Amino acid sequence: MSAKADSAPVALRWQRIRMIPNPWLRFGLLAVALAYFAWSVGALDINWHRVANGIPRAANMLTRMFPPDFGRWSLLFKGVLESVQMAFAASFFGMLLAIPLGICGAVNLVPRPVYLVARTLIILSRTFHEIIIAIFFVKIFGFGPLAGVLTLVVASTSFISKMLAEDIENMPPGQLEAIRATGAGFPKLLLYCVSPQVLPRYLGVSIYRLDANIRHSTVVGIVGAGGIGQVLAATFSRYDYDFSLAILITIVSLVFAGEFFSNWVRGHLR
Amino acid sequence: MLTISNLEKVYPTGTKALSGVGFTVDTPQVVAIIGPSGAGKSTLIRCINRLVEPTRGLVKLHDTDILTLNRSELRRARRRMGMIFQEYNLVERLTVMENVLSGRLGYVSFWRAYRRKFPPEDVRAAFVMLERVGLAGYQDTRADALSGGQRQRVGIARALMQKPDLLLVDEPTASLDPKTAREIMRLLVELAHDRGTPALVNIHDVALAQTFADRIIGLRQGEIVFDDTADQVTEAVLTDIYGEEDWSTTIRREGNGADNGPETKPPDDKNGLIREAAAG
Amino acid sequence: MTAEQHAQKHPQVWRRFSPRDTLLRYIWYLGAVAVVVWSISMLDIPWFYFLDAHLQAYDLAYRMWPPDLEFLETLANPLLETIHIATLGTAATVVIAFPIAFLAARNTSPNAFTWFVGRFILVTSRSVNTVVWGLLFVAIFGPGPMAGIWAIAFRSIGFMGKLVAEAIEEIDVGVVEAIESTGASRLQVLWYGILPQVLPVIYGTTVYRWDINIRESTVLGFVGAGGIGILLYSSINQFQWQEVSLMLVAVFGVVLISEFVSAAVRQRIT
Ligand SMILES: Nc1ncnc2c1ncn2[C@@H]1O[C@H](COP(=O)(O)OP(=O)(O)OP(=O)(O)O)[C@@H](O)[C@H]1O
Ligand SMILES: [Mg+2]
Numbered sequence: 001m002s003a004k005a006d007s008a009p010v011a012l013r014w015q016r017i018r019m020i021p022n023p024w025l026r027f028g029l030l031a032v033a034l035a036y037f038a039w040s041v042g043a044l045d046i047n048w049h050r051v052a053n054g055i056p057r058a059a060n061m062l063t064r065m066f067p068p069d070f071g072r073w074s075l076l077f078k079g080v081l082e083s084v085q086m087a088f089a090a091s092f093f094g095m096l097l098a099i100p101l102g103i104c105g106a107v108n109l110v111p112r113p114v115y116l117v118a119r120t121l122i123i124l125s126r127t128f129h130e131i132i133i134a135i136f137f138v139k140i141f142g143f144g145p146l147a148g149v150l151t152l153v154v155a156s157t158s159f160i161s162k163m164l165a166e167d168i169e170n171m172p173p174g175q176l177e178a179i180r181a182t183g184a185g186f187p188k189l190l191l192y193c194v195s196p197q198v199l200p201r202y203l204g205v206s207i208y209r210l211d212a213n214i215r216h217s218t219v220v221g222i223v224g225a226g227g228i229g230q231v232l233a234a235t236f237s238r239y240d241y242d243f244s245l246a247i248l249i250t251i252v253s254l255v256f257a258g259e260f261f262s263n264w265v266r267g268h269l270r
Numbered sequence: 271m272l273t274i275s276n277l278e279k280v281y282p283t284g285t286k287a288l289s290g291v292g293f294t295v296d297t298p299q300v301v302a303i304i305g306p307s308g309a310g311k312s313t314l315i316r317c318i319n320r321l322v323e324p325t326r327g328l329v330k331l332h333d334t335d336i337l338t339l340n341r342s343e344l345r346r347a348r349r350r351m352g353m354i355f356q357e358y359n360l361v362e363r364l365t366v367m368e369n370v371l372s373g374r375l376g377y378v379s380f381w382r383a384y385r386r387k388f389p390p391e392d393v394r395a396a397f398v399m400l401e402r403v404g405l406a407g408y409q410d411t412r413a414d415a416l417s418g419g420q421r422q423r424v425g426i427a428r429a430l431m432q433k434p435d436l437l438l439v440d441e442p443t444a445s446l447d448p449k450t451a452r453e454i455m456r457l458l459v460e461l462a463h464d465r466g467t468p469a470l471v472n473i474h475d476v477a478l479a480q481t482f483a484d485r486i487i488g489l490r491q492g493e494i495v496f497d498d499t500a501d502q503v504t505e506a507v508l509t510d511i512y513g514e515e516d517w518s519t520t521i522r523r524e525g526n527g528a529d530n531g532p533e534t535k536p537p538d539d540k541n542g543l544i545r546e547a548a549a550g
Numbered sequence: 551m552t553a554e555q556h557a558q559k560h561p562q563v564w565r566r567f568s569p570r571d572t573l574l575r576y577i578w579y580l581g582a583v584a585v586v587v588w589s590i591s592m593l594d595i596p597w598f599y600f601l602d603a604h605l606q607a608y609d610l611a612y613r614m615w616p617p618d619l620e621f622l623e624t625l626a627n628p629l630l631e632t633i634h635i636a637t638l639g640t641a642a643t644v645v646i647a648f649p650i651a652f653l654a655a656r657n658t659s660p661n662a663f664t665w666f667v668g669r670f671i672l673v674t675s676r677s678v679n680t681v682v683w684g685l686l687f688v689a690i691f692g693p694g695p696m697a698g699i700w701a702i703a704f705r706s707i708g709f710m711g712k713l714v715a716e717a718i719e720e721i722d723v724g725v726v727e728a729i730e731s732t733g734a735s736r737l738q739v740l741w742y743g744i745l746p747q748v749l750p751v752i753y754g755t756t757v758y759r760w761d762i763n764i765r766e767s768t769v770l771g772f773v774g775a776g777g778i779g780i781l782l783y784s785s786i787n788q789f790q791w792q793e794v795s796l797m798l799v800a801v802f803g804v805v806l807i808s809e810f811v812s813a814a815v816r817q818r819i820t
Contacts, residue, residue, distance in 0.1 A: 036637075037638070040637065043630070044695045044696075047696075050692040050694070051691050051692070051696050057690050085589035085590075085593055088585055088589040089586055089589045089590050089593065127805045128798070128801065129766065131681060132768065132782070135786060139610070140599075140603060140607060141599045144594075144596075146595045172357075172359075174355055174359035177321055177359065178355060179361070179375065180348070181319055181351070181353040182352075183375065184376055185345055188375045188380060192361060192372045196361055197363055216679070222772065232685070233685065236686075236689060248678065251682075252677040255677040391562070397560040398560050401559070
C-alpha cells in the first residue's frame with residue numbers, strides 16, 4: 001500500500017451515519033419542528049389555570065378511586081355481557097358481509113367499475129372513526145346496543161374485506177388462469193381456487209377482528225350505543241370514581257382475555 | 271380439428287405479439303411450437319382458449335368458432351381444451367385429488383363441486399389417471415407438498431380429466447431437470463397419442479421438440495416462419511428462427527434419440543384402461 | 551385383471567373429509583351460529599326499527615345536502631386543533647414511550663421486576679381506549695385540548711412502546727458487545743449500540759401512530775377533550791345536518807391526507 005493511500009482522509013474522521021445526511025436539511029427540519037411545537041402550543045385554547053389544578057384533582061380522583069367498588073357487580077356483569085354479545089354478533093355479520101365486499105374489492109376477479117365501488121365503500125367506512133359512525137346509528141336507531149352492533153358491523157366489514165381483497169389480489173395469477181381454463185365459471189372459481197387459498201388468513205383476520213370488536217364494544221357506549229362503555233361514561237359524569245375503576249379493571253381484563261383467546265385460536269389455524 | 275387463420279394480437283401496451291398467424295391441425299398429432307423468447311408462443315396458446323382475447327382472426331375447434339362465443343358458450347368450449355402450464359398452477363392448498371377433479375369443474379354442478387361429491391365415473395377416472403401418471407396413492411397429499419415433476423404430473427392429469435379435444439401446453443418442462451423433463455414429455459406425448467388428442471406444445475428445447483413432436487412450428491416476432499415435420503429442422507431453419515449461432519450441438523442427430531422417443535407400445539391393460547376412462 | 555380387482559384399485563368413491571371431520575365441522579358451524587343467536591336474542595334488538603331505517607337514512611341524507619359552506623370559517627380552528635392534538639400527543643408519546651420500551655425489553659431491562667412493570671404499563675395503556683383515556687383526563691384537566699393531548703399520548707405509549715421493545719429485543723447483539731468491550735458505560739452502550747439500531751423503527755412507528763392519532767383525535771371532542779369532535783357533537787345534537795356533512799367531508803379529507811403523508815414518509819424511511 002502506498003503512503004498516499006494511507007494518509008487518505010477516509011480514516012481521519014469517523015462520521016455517524018445519519019438518517020438525513022445533509023446537515024442543513026437536518027437542522028432545518030429540527031428548527032421547523034421546534035417552531036411548530038411553540039406555535040401549536042400557543043395556538044391551542046388551553047386554560048392553564050385549570051390545568052394547574054389538574055395535579056391536586058388527579059390526586060383527589062385517585063383517592064376516590066380506591067378501593068375499586070365491585071359491589072355493584074350485577075350492573076357491571078350486565079354491561080360486560082352486553083359488550084361481549086355485541087362483539088360476537090358484529091363479528092359474525094362482519095365476516096359474512098366482508099365476503100362479497102372483499103371479492104368485489106379484488107381487482108383480479110371483478111370488472112373495474114365493481115372494484116372501484118367496493119374500494120370506495122371500504123375506504124369511506126375505514127376513514128371515519130367508529131364513534132362517528134356510532135353517533136349516526138344512535139340518531140337513526142336510538143340509544144342502545146343495536147346502534148353499537150351496527151357500528152361494529154360496519155367497522156368489521158370494512159376491516160375484514162380490505163384484508164380479504166388484498167389476500168385475493170396477492171394470489172398467484174396462474175392458479176386462477178388454470179381453473180378458468182378448465183371451463184369453470186365464477187362461482188366454481190371461488191370455490192376451487194380462491195377459497196382454499198385465502199380461507200386460513202380470512203379466519204385469522206376474523207378472529208383478530210373479534211378481539212378488536214371486544215375492545216371497541218367497550219367504547220361505543222360512550223355515545224350511547226350500549227355495552228359497558230355506556231355504564232362507564234355514566235360513572236364519570238356522576239363522579240362515581242370507585243365504580244369507574246372497577247369497570248376499567250374489568251375492561252382491561254376482558255381485553256386481555258380477548259387477546260389471549262385470539263392468539264390461541266390463530267396459533268391453531270394452519 | 272383446429273383451424274387458426276389470420277390471428278392477430280396487439281396488447282394494450284401496443285406490443286404486437288401475433289400477426290397473421292394461421293395453421294391447421296387435422297390429425298391427432300403433437301405440434302411443438304418453438305421460437306425465441308417474446309416471439310408470441312404463450313400468446314398464441316392463450317388466444318386459443320381466450321385467456322388472452324385476440325385482436326382479430328379466426329380460431330375454430332371442430333365446428334365451433336371460438337372467438338364469437340359468449341361467456342357461457344366459452345366456458346363450454348374451454349372444458350374441451352385442456353391446458354398445462356410451466357409453473358403447474360396447481361391450487362396449492364387443495365389435495366392432489368381435488369386438483370385432478372377440478373378438471374371436471376366444467377361438467378358438474380356447483381353444489382356437487384362444493385360437497386366434493388363428483389360422479390363415481392369421474393372419481394374412478396381420476397384414480398386411473400393418477401396411476402397412469404405415476405402418482406397412485408398420492409390422492410390425499412396436498413399439492414404444496416409435491417416436487418416439481420410430481421406437480422406437473424398432477425397438472426397433466428387435471429388437463430386430461432377434461433377429456434379434451436385439444437391440449438394446450440405452455441412450456442411444460444422449463445422448470446424441470448433434464449431427466450424429469452424427458453419423462454414428462456414422454457408421458458404427455460403417449461397420452462396424447464393414446465387418446466387421439468392433438469396437442470400444441472410450446473417448448474424451448476429444440477432437441478426435446480424434435481424427439482417427441484410430430485410436427486414443428488417456428489415462430490419469430492409473431493409470425494410463423496417454419497411449419498413442417500420434426501426431421502426437417504436443419505441448422506438453416508434454426509438460424510432463420512432464432513438468428514445466427516452454432517446449431518450443430520442443438521439438433522438431434524439421427525439415431526441418438528430413437529430410444530428416447532415415445533414408446534410405441536405401452537403395456538396393454540394400462541392402455542385399455544385409459545381408453546376406457548377416456549371413453550367413459 | 552378381473553373386474554373386481556379393477557374396482558378395488560380404482561374405487562368409485564372418494565371422500566375429501568372423513569364423516570368425523572364433516573361432523574366436527576358442522577358442530578363448529580352450529581356452535582358459532584348458536585353463540586350469535588344467543589347474543590342477538592339477549593340484546594333485545596327492536597327489529598321494527600329496521601322497517602323505516604331506509605327512510606330515516608334517506609331523510610338524513612336529504613337534510614345533509616348541501617354542506618353548509620359558510621360554516622367553513624367556524625370549522626377551520628377546531629380542525630387545526632385536532633391536528634395539533636394528534637401531533638403534540640404523538641410527540642409526548644415518543645418522549646415517554648422510549649424509556650418504558652427499554653424497561654419492557656428483556657435484554658435491556660435491569661431486572662425481572664422492572665421488566666414486569668414496563669410490560670404492565672404497556673398492556674394497561676393499550677387496553678384502555680383513547681376515548682376512555684379522554685374521559686379520565688377531562689376529569690383531571692377539565693375540558694379542552696390538554697386532556698386530548700394526554701389521552702392520545704397515554705393510549706399511544708402502549709402501541710409504540712410495544713413495537714420499540716420488540717425492535718430492541720431483536721437488535722444485533724454483536725454491536726452491543728463490541729461497544730461494551732471498549733469499557734463503555736451503560737448509557738454509552740445505549741446511545742451508541744442500541745439507539746442507532748432501533749431509530750428507524752422509532753421513526754416508522756411514530757409516523758404510523760401519528761396517522762392513527764389524527765383519526766382518533768377527531769372524536770375526542772365527544773367527551774370534551776378538544777378538537778373538531780366538540781363541534782361535530784353539538785351540531786349533531788342541534789340537528790344542524792348541513793354543518794355535520796361539511797365536517798364529515800373535512801374529516802374525511804384530513805384523515806385521507808394524513809394517511810397519504812404517513813405512507814409516503816414511511817416509504818422514504820425504509
Ligand atoms: N399481458 C401483456 N401485456 C403486454 N404485452 C405482453 C403481455 N404478455 C406478453 N406481452 C408481449 O407480447 C410479446 C409476446 O409474448 P409471449 O409471452 O407470447 O412470448 P413467448 O414466446 O411466450 O416468450 P417466452 O418464450 O419467454 O415465454 C412479448 O413482446 C411480450 O412482451
Ligand atoms: Mg411464454
